[in-house]
Amino acid sequence: MSNQMQFELASPQKLACSKPVVMVTVPGGEGDFGVLAGHAPMATTVAMGVVEAYEHDQTTVTDRWFVAGGFCEVEGDRCTVMADQVIPVKDLKRDVLEEEIAVFAKTAANDSDAAQKMAIAQAKLLVAV
């Protein structure tokens, strides 16, 4: 059995990634988990956080994406993450996010939509480099 599996990451707008990888770590709704080839079939929710793909071996992260919640299905030699938002971590900019948070913070108290957006922006800020 090969030690690679097909990893697919999609947001409603686009397919962010589809390639064979060795390992993936996903921020599951009930705790982070890692997936290797041959994992038991599994269906779970995904929380806000970072999805990491290890393309060549189990020690080096090759890609990191911020995801804003969603679902993950592991089935056979395939791991599919369906997330509401997918942004490569390297595209997150601290100063832009801080501005965003400042804007949302003004209306967050009485606008649940803005509050939610602020929470997402804050989570992004935590992982931004």
Add this chain to the structure above:
Amino acid sequence: MPSLKDLKNRIASVKSTRKITSAMKMVAASKLRRAQDHAESSRPYARFILRMTQDLARTIEISPESSPLLVGREKVQTVLLIVLTSDRGLCGAFNGSIIRETRRRIVALEKEGKTVRLVCVGRKAYSLLHREHEDKILHKVESAAKKQIDLADAQELEDRLITLFEEGAFDVAHIIFNRFKSAISQIVSVEQLIPFGVPQANDNETEGRLACEIFEPEQNALMAALLRRNLTAQLFADLMESSAGEQGARMTAMDNATRNAGDMIDRLTLNYNRSRQAYITKELIEIISGAEAV
């Protein structure tokens, strides 16, 4: 026989019409490219989430407490048709074929003794259906001059559908929309959105796929969340298909109109030249016969 001046005016007006239709064609062509890219890139997500929902629906234990969104209601009395059209006209048979299909279904369903309800998405659906079916329309959405469909539109529609479903306003929902096949062909498609339905175990497509063993959170809670997400994703994908189809249909319609106007100008110009020549000949004859008489 129209006078020379009339013909001249006519030619000028057809020429300006041609300018408008060819400009509209260009606009539609550039919008089409964008809409097509969006529609195509939104397909994987919808496909993945549909596959996951199917896998889960196959594994999950069906009990009387299962969500009616999955297994449906016992009694199917009211059928909801979600009609996706464009906001604007001038796109050939795009809206017409959707409305025709809708009317056909309404008649067929009513013959079976079912109650029909409608949700109109797009201004055209409402304006073409409200005269005969006003009492059936539960909700209408106008995307009013918005540039780009985003997920929030699908989310809003999904919220509304779930509320209506929970209120018992309908038992089954079908969506009627144009699937984008190519710039010149859109296919009227009908899909059942609610309930999701339990796939057959001996389905060829699902054969060889392993049944889920691990669920986080427990399966019914996961299923409930997934069903709603799937509904949003399918609505979103269908909206995208429809908007790409609209631009394609408009481009083709405007291309035809431009060509038609060209043909018409040629015909009118020929007429104009003929009349002008006849007029000149007539004047010459008058002069000559006048001179001969002297």
